[in-house]
Amino acid sequence: MSNRELLQIDPLELQFPFELKKQISCSLQLTNTSDNSVAFKVKTTNPKKYCVRPNTGVVLPHSTCDVTVTMQAQKEAPSDLPCKDKFLLQSVVVSAGATKDITPDMFNKESGNRVEECKLRVSYVPPPQPPSPVREGSEEGFSPRASLSENGTVNQIPDYNSMSRAYVDSLENTPEVKALISKLSEEKNHGIQQNNKLMQELELLRRQGNRSHGGIPFMYVIIVGLIGILLGYLLKRT
Secondary structure: OEOOOOOEEEOOEEEEEOOOOOOEEEEEEEEEOOOOEEEEEEEEOOOOOEEEEOOEEEEOOOEEEEEEEEEOOOOOOOOOOOOOOEEEEEEEEEOOOOOOOOOHHHHOHHHOOOOEEEEEEEEEEOOOOOOOOOOOOOOOOOOOEEEEOOOOOEEEEOOHHHHHHHHHHHHHOOHHHHHHHHHHHHHHHHHHHHHHHHHHHHHHHHHHHHHHOOOOOHHHHHHHHHHHHHHHHHHHHO
């Protein structure tokens, strides 16, 4: 805050949270702690870029006045950093009844008026960040997440991924699923036994053929091999 004889100005630096294609405003508070009425006028080095409301006015004794400075929507990011734009706030003591009759001559030092001036800087700051999402709970069991209802109360939303896993686990424990798994396991074991039996018979025939030097009929070997391949395929499918 600026401790001046006529007006106290807060802040002395105009900070705009810059965003493209969006109007951005910030406020000035002018405080008159004296017993006199004080007129003010706000100027800027870049009038096409900023709009000041009100840009002139009178602050009554022991009162305050809020001034809004609006930066017009910008199509491009600023090329000059730090910002070189500046504002000048001029203040002068006026008579008690001069609340509307504010003229440029009031702020002319050459006319013998006592004019106080305060230069205000402009800076760009990062825009406000959106609120961070609510942290999820543990992955084990149900993981409730908080939500805010219309009446302001906090509700708990369950983790549907955990619910799905729990539902699948419950299905696996039903008698029908257990019976199906048991039947498939028996069929698989039976197929393995049949395949082992055929392999043993094929080995036995091979040995007998070696003893008799007659050999095993080629067609029989092909049939047994095809049966083994078919059983192996069926076992993979189960």
